């Protein structure tokens with residue numbers, strides 16, 4: 001599997017930090033000023049915990065098959 005793309009819609013993100021709390025791979029860094037930032041996208045395992053837990057539905061994980 002290629003590295004998934006982790007997309008955050010900043011029009012929706014409320015900077016709550018839930019995604020960074022629940023991500024098992026510490027993909028996000030989050031602070032109150034900037035909200036969630038994708039820090040280590042290459043570590044993402046596409047478990048979609050962040051997608052499920054984000055109260056604003058602001059996260060999308062795009063997975064691509066190996067060509």
Ligand code: SF4
Nearest residue numbers: 013014016017019054
């Ligand atoms: S869980 Fe959603 S709303 Fe909260 S910081 Fe992460 S992306 Fe933003």
Ligand code: SF4
Nearest residue numbers: 023044045047048050
């Ligand atoms: S899909 Fe899983 S590993 Fe990837 S950013 Fe979301 S919670 Fe973290």
